[in-house]
Amino acid sequence: MRKLVLLAFVALFVMAGAVMAQDDLANVDPSGQTIAYWHQFSNAQAETMTAIIEQFNSTNEWGITVEATAQGSYNDIADLVNAGIVSGELPNLAAGYANNAASYARDGVVVDVAQYWNSPDWGLSADALGDFRTNLVEFNTAADGQVLAFPHQFSAQVMVYNPAMLSELGYDAAPTTVEDFKAIACAANDLTTEAGGDVQGFPITTDASAFESWVASMGGSIYDADAGAFTFADNQAVADTLALYKDLYDSGCGYIPAERFAEQADFGLGLNPFFVTSTAGFTFIKQALVDNSAAFDFQSGRSPTAKATRRYRCSCRASSCSRARRKNSSRAGCSSST
Numbered sequence: 001m002r003k004l005v006l007l008a009f010v011a012l013f014v015m016a017g018a019v020m021a022q023d024d025l026a027n028v029d030p031s032g033q034t035i036a037y038w039h040q041f042s043n044a045q046a047e048t049m050t051a052i053i054e055q056f057n058s059t060n061e062w063g064i065t066v067e068a069t070a071q072g073s074y075n076d077i078a079d080l081v082n083a084g085i086v087s088g089e090l091p092n093l094a095a096g097y098a099n100n101a102a103s104y105a106r107d108g109v110v111v112d113v114a115q116y117w118n119s120p121d122w123g124l125s126a127d128a129l130g131d132f133r134t135n136l137v138e139f140n141t142a143a144d145g146q147v148l149a150f151p152h153q154f155s156a157q158v159m160v161y162n163p164a165m166l167s168e169l170g171y172d173a174a175p176t177t178v179e180d181f182k183a184i185a186c187a188a189n190d191l192t193t194e195a196g197g198d199v200q201g202f203p204i205t206t207d208a209s210a211f212e213s214w215v216a217s218m219g220g221s222i223y224d225a226d227a228g229a230f231t232f233a234d235n236q237a238v239a240d241t242l243a244l245y246k247d248l249y250d251s252g253c254g255y256i257p258a259e260r261f262a263e264q265a266d267f268g269l270g271l272n273p274f275f276v277t278s279t280a281g282f283t284f285i286k287q288a289l290v291d292n293s294a295a296f297d298f299q300s301g302r303s304p305t306a307k308a309t310r311r312y313r314c315s316c317r318a319s320s321c322s323r324a325r326r327k328n329s330s331r332a333g334c335s336s337s338t
Contacts, residue, residue: 025115025116025119025121025122026119026120026121028121028122030062030064030122031062031063031064032062032063032064033062033064033065034064034065034066034067035064035065035066035067035092035093036067036069036091036092036093037053037066037067037068037069037091037092037093037094038068038069038071038077038080038081038091038093038094038095039068039069039070039071039077039094039095040070040071040072040073040074040076040077040095041070042070043283043284043287044283044287045283046070049068050068053066053068069091074095074096074097074100077094077095077096077100078096078100078103081094081096081100081104082103085104085107085109090109095152096149098139098140098148098149101140101148101149102142102148104148105142105146105148110146110148110149112146112147112148113147113148113149113150114137114146114147117129117150132151133151133154136151136154137150137151139151153280155278155279155280156278156279157209157210157212157213157276157277157278157303158276158277158278158279158300158301158302158303159174159274159275159276159277159300159301159302159303159304160267160274160275160276160277160285160298160299160300161174161273161274161298161299161300161301162267162270162272162273162274162296162298163296163297163298163299164295164296164297165188165191165199165270165273165296166184166273168191169184169187169188169191169273171184174274174299174301174304175304176304176305177304177305177306178217178218178244178304178305178306180304181202181304182244182247182248182253184273184274185201185202185248185253185254185273185274186201186251186252186253188200188201188272188273189201189252189253193269193270193271197269197270197271198271199270199271199272199273200254200255200266200271200272201248201252201253201254201255201272201273202248202253202254202255202272202273202274202275203254203255203256203257203262203263203266203272203275204245204248204249204254204255204256204257205256205257205263205276207276209278210276210277211241213276213303214241214244214276214303215235215237215238215241216237216303217302217303217304217305217306218236218237218240218241218305218306219237219305219306220235220236220237220238220240221237222235222238240306261284263275263277264277264281264284264285264288265288267285267288267298268285268288268289268291268292268294269292269294270292270294270296276303279300282300285298286298
């Protein structure tokens with residue numbers, strides 16, 4: 001069974017000095033304090049976060065001011081925090097992944113956030129904690145029990161696809177097997193858009209989350225929990241994933257995007273049938289479709305698996321190819337069986 005790959009986006013509580021003990025929190029006076037917050041949001045997500053922060057700044061009874069700064073991607077923020085660890089100039093809050101929090105903790109600049117929500121004076125009640133998915137806290141808990149970060153967002157790794165293009169190729173749903181996935185990628189590579197753009201098949205990226213998702217789809221894992229180690233060598237699912245990448249590229253059914261997130265931009269232009277991404281990117285996909293006045297929408301689902309589940313019988317008919325036309329009209333289409 002395919003493993004659902006989750007990404008936890010977290011807010012890090014970073015301090016340049018020593019960690020404050022919980023007993024000391026009772027003596028804290030937050031009046032007039034300013035909190036520096038580095039985040040990764042942009043566009044609609046940034047607008048939402050800005051509205052939340054503005055509401056807090058204007059209504060909290062202590063006159064606390066949150067100063068939020070968009071610092072680019074998660075990698076950009078990690079670079080800035082690592083530089084700040086050296087210079088001593090750190091924010092109070094920073095967005096990042098759980099592995100970022102673990103790295104910062106090794107340098108002694110991360111506060112155990114559990115002391116804050118458990119504080120009798122400033123913490124959250126049981127009812128308030130019930131509004132949060134506190135079960136995700138374990139992903140950000142160190143071996144010594146310190147909670148290195150609080151879950152800020154979480155998302156699932158999915159395959160986003162263009163149902164209109166798949167329909168034109170004779171498929172009534174997204175592929176559930178690797179075999180059908182490859183057939184669609186190859187068939188799509190024979191299409192051109194109404195604007196004359198070449199559809200390029202499946203975009204192959206170096207994204208680690210996408211790679212792990214494919215490994216899970218092959219029935220494997222990159223981590224051996226019993227051994228407590230990552231296992232890339234002598235790992236059949238890893239080898240099968242890399243072989244899939246190579247096969248798609250060598251057969252002209254896959255391509256390497258020109259730059260980061262180019263596969264998303266290509267999708268918005270109708271230049272690929274599907275790509276692997278995170279649910280956190282849905283707002284950007286929607287905006288790309290709006291910006292390009294796309295005549296199609298998108299749907300999402302899990303990545304296809306190596307084990308057969310459901311197969312589709314399909315054929316591309318000329319009458320169904322309204323938005324895109326084949327580059328090679330002599331190609332009969334695709335077919336499969338149950």
